Amino acid sequence: MAKIKYLLQSKSETSNIYVRYSINRTTVLKRKTGFIISAKDWSIDKSQPKMGREDLKIIKSKLDKLAIFINDAHNEGISKGIEFTGDWLQLQIDLFNNKIAIVELDVLTNYIDKYIAEAPYKTNQKKEIGLSTGRIGNLKLFKNVIKRYEEQMLGGKSILIKNINLQFVEKYKTWLFDQGYAVNYVGKNIDNIKTICNDAFKNDIETSIQLKNIKSISENNTPENVIYLSEEEQEQIKDTTLIREALINARKWLLLGCLVGQRGGDLLDISEKNIKDINGIKIIELKQQKTGKLVAIPLLPEALEIIESGMPYKISLPRFNEYIKDVCKEAKLNERILGRKKPKANSPTVKDIYPKYEVVTSHICRRSFATNFYGRIPTPILMNITAHGTERMFLNYIGKTTYDNAYQMLEYFSKLAPRDKAPAAEAIENSGN
Template identity: 35%
Template sequence: MATIKFSIQSKNTNAPIYARLSISANKYAKRKTRETINPENWNAKKGLPKNIISGTENTLKISEDLKQRLSEIETFILEQYRKRDETEIINGIWLEEIINAYYNGGRKIVQLDYLDNYLEYYKTDVLPFRTNRGKRIADATTKKQITIINKINEFVKAGNRRLKVSDWDVSVSNKFEQFLDSQGIAKGTIGRYIKYPKTIINHAKTLNIEVSKNIDEIKGYTTETPTIFLTEKELQAIQKITFLEPQLETAKDWLVIGFYTGQRASDLLQMNPKMFTNIDGNTFINLHQQKTKNGVLIPMHDEVKKIIEKRNGQFPPIFSANIESAKTIFNNHLRTIAKKANITRLDFGKKYDETTKRFIYGQYPLCEIISSHVCRRSFATHNYIKVPTPIIMAVTGHKTEKEFLNYIGKDFNDQSKKILQYWNTAKTAPEQLEQTKTAN
């Protein structure tokens, strides 16, 4: 039978009180509690504070409170020992955890049943070490999950009730979706956001924390995604204009570089001559994408070479040392130069509405909705079919062909139609050749 006895090991005025858990004659564990006592008031034989017969009211109260806490600690330790799991190893580490649990409101595993505690634990003890296919997850993914955790905490706080991990089911997820919508978050973003809690909460199973049985029924969704791109003709219309304002001329040069390199603005605006590499007499741009950490090797197009030569071997200057600010300025300048070039064809996109504080999707003049992302999408769209898809993906960094086709607003039917076009062209080519010979 397990027993608890308290002791002190110091002669100092505030001697720490230790708890000793005895399981058998040769098996015991001892750890310090957070209680202290003056050795003069300690009964070593009984392992308890002495009974104080006289003293001030405050002295008597302190003594009685200490006796009460030690009694509670004893009961708590023995109860946890009685309820222990078969796999638990009873030693000093276990006893220390139990003593800390007494002061912290319960054992760690029990505390993690509550969603707020679990999310904090996940953020600090799990997320920094999560991997995908044997590699540490990207910083962008980590930031995204932290954003979701913050949104969940805001949602729970707004509901004014504490949730357990097991409470997160389809019903709660639907309410979370309504909460996100009330914040003016775009539908497409909400569709991505609602599936992340499932990923985060499902990890609780590894800690033997109960999770809702229908959590896997929670599904994210996608909305129609704008696939805005510039045609080569539209790009040439912009190139023909010489902008007197230096920043607009800089934005034009970055647009041309982006059109022929196919990179996100976060990678595009950080290109520098150190990334140049020569292979078989040809110049390539060698960079690692910030978002995916993929290494890509981009052949330097003649139009890009012209800009680099014009700028004495340098890329155009960036608009701000802060990349997010630089992207914002770039976006504003793109709309200005597109408007001056009269790029006004209607396209499906989104514009921010100051009244509703959210993006509204619809048909707008291209010059009003163009942004830095047009660079990467234009590269992918412009080269589609002309260049084998895997080669384009090697530059854009897309992982799968399905992902790439969705990105440019195409599907596998489009490829089948292109094959038919090639076949029809192949049929007519010999006939045209024969006619030419006859005419000669």
């Protein structure tokens, strides 16, 4: 005859009560009952709560009823030929406690895996089919952050999609800030949560009714530390003696990037096939990965000089980020500035004062282009090349205010006089006819 015994496995004030169900000598099952008690309120001899207090009597009553429930299920299972396993016992406990069985896709990390697996068929921001490599990488990093949160804050317990509500998001947001993540990164994490939960809702996975009230966050203020390479610093880099071929190649990409204003991924994809000749004017023509926008960038004499000396060979974005730090170190860009960097791999960035070369990344190319040519090239033309959606975004990006923009416009108009179109502008305009 099957026997039930309750026991504790710790001496803490919040000890789990376990049930040990001995069906025969070889089949002994054990699982948590879902009830918690202080070890000092437990009678080891009687294998039950000590009597006296009302709350302890209630726990004992529930354990007695659970024992009857399990025995009845066992007797019914014998007649049906059911295999009695730990999973069977857990199911009986869940049924007794009115818990809904958890399916695999109820778990947040599992659903992220599903979403990534379906990436080739998802609609992206450009309303096209298929998520970009960068977006997939972002989701994988997001999953890793979620797993760290589960380990640090939930004792390894998985997050269920149905439990993601306003309270959860506030706790998660606070933890991210405590880890040192920037405002925009925290906002992207919240956006990822909303994306996954909305997709789960479409697939009939239970979600919180508060999902629609979860709001993202972003930095709306002017960046406090706009890091770019001035034209003098670019000359300093150009004149630095380098020995390693990898650094010489990375320097070419870096200096070219500061003259064409593209994101790292788009920059490193440029090859000879992107160089076009329109009525004697050399341009770079490319389709931006993030926006899907086709842009044509006139090549300045300095850019032509780099290309005509031999196109740099292709390298990965992580290697580029690594090498240009070394390039800038060799160029003695040692000015101490406010910036962010990762103390170690897979850790959040930490804001502090660092030598400039330590906080240089591929992003400095696009920002240097935008900052150095602001006021010299009309802002709408710069925005077309850098792919900023609004003037406000562009000004924040380079650390300018609307007043700076007003002064720039006044200066531009003061120099404006009736004259023929510049040959380069005319050539590009005529190319669209």
